[in-house]
Amino acid sequence: MPSAATEFSEGARIAVSALLASKMRALLTTLGIIIGIVSVTATLTVINGIEGEFDRSMALIGDDALFVEQRPWFFSFDDWWKYRQRPEIPSELAGYLQQRSDYAEAVAPITGVAGTLRRGRDEIGGIGVEASTPNYVDTGGSDLAEGRFFTDVEARAGRPVAVIGSDVVEALFPAEDPVGKDIRINGKRFEVIGTLEERGNFMGLASADARAVIPLETYTRLFDSDPSISIKVKVEDMSQLEAAEEELGGLVRLFRGLDPLEDDDFSINRQEQFRQLFQTLRVTTYGVGLFLTALSLLVGGIGVMNIMFVSVKERTREIGVRKALGATRRAVLIQFLVEAVVICLVGGAIGVALAGLLALGINQVFTAQLTLGTVFVAFAICALVGLTFGLAPAWQAAKARPVEALRYE
Incomplete structure (x- = not known):
């Protein structure tokens, strides 16, 4: 019986091959994810930049x-x-x-x-x-x-x-x-x-x-x-x-x-009065940014789930062949989960790149800090969205019966 690591690597290889075979569809699927990641990355970048600029500006007034x-x-x-x-x-x-x-x-x-x-x-x-x-x-x-x-x-x-x-x-x-x-x-x-x-x-x-x-x-x-x-x-x-x-x-x-x-x-x-005002603006900015992010990621996640259901339907015979050759439910589940996660990560990469360009524009006004922590958060969110919205289609593929799948035209 193949190990989990072997099943994961094989599933990842097949998933990436399937995505490369339908690049345009995968790219269009990521639009909602891209918008969501731009929103969350830009929000964190702007807030990080404003916080740094604010602390430096408060030093001009004097803490004491x-x-x-x-x-x-x-x-x-x-x-x-x-x-x-x-x-x-x-x-x-x-x-x-x-x-x-x-x-x-x-x-x-x-x-x-x-x-x-x-x-x-x-x-x-x-x-x-x-x-x-x-x-x-x-x-x-x-x-x-x-x-x-x-x-x-x-x-x-x-x-x-x-x-x-x-x-x-x-x-x-x-x-x-x-x-x-x-x-x-x-x-x-x-x-x-x-x-x-x-x-x-x-x-x-x-x-x-x-x-x-x-x-x-x-x-x-x-x-x-x-x-x-x-x-x-x-x-x-x-x-x-x-x-x-x-x-x-x-x-x-x-x-x-x-x-x-x-x-x-x-x-x-x-200056404490400025800090209180800034804290209010910071919370408001976070709130608006997170709302837009959640809305965009929800739309993007539903789009990923729909396209994955379509992909499972189109590749029913392929699933049957894999199962007939000994692929386990776990292997098929991993394959389609990886495919969903990769779609979301591609959208995340594009979103982070666009947010980076946005940060360059913001830098003309004040220092915008696109940190590694912000990039990590963006990709972690992408992976989570892929796992969450890819689970149902992946499970449908995993529980397909080989005999019925091989009969599918």
């Missing part, structure tokens, strides 16, 4: 940073007027928090505006012009690549000095050192005193390097005398982030002179 602001980062339209009525955050609050907080390592007021930077005939628009104090660097604003940051004396005097990001350097100073050179920010002359390390983009959208940092006093003198301020607080110890948030809330209430029964007229934001 809290932001004292007029309103929360996310709120409903119905609450807009309530938050709009809140008083602005004054820049003086930064110094107050720096002196009184037990958890703050560095505190910096930050405001800004979109601007156009020009040098001679060269120009770059859509630049984030940020205004702050010398503490900006200490709060994790960025590291210096060249030159220096502005000093307390320059900040208090409102000197027209600027530290620029790598995108600005590339656009305005492609072949020379920008330090010591003059540029114009929204028409006002500034001296470049330093450049910032390259940081990349935020979620594949806005570049964190398309910016220029100037003293807050300079900003209020030249651009906006009453800006909307955000105060960034870098916490000394990540494990004390919750305690720091609670302490900051109490200090801001004390600074504002709020009564115990009065609601906060400010918000303390942190």
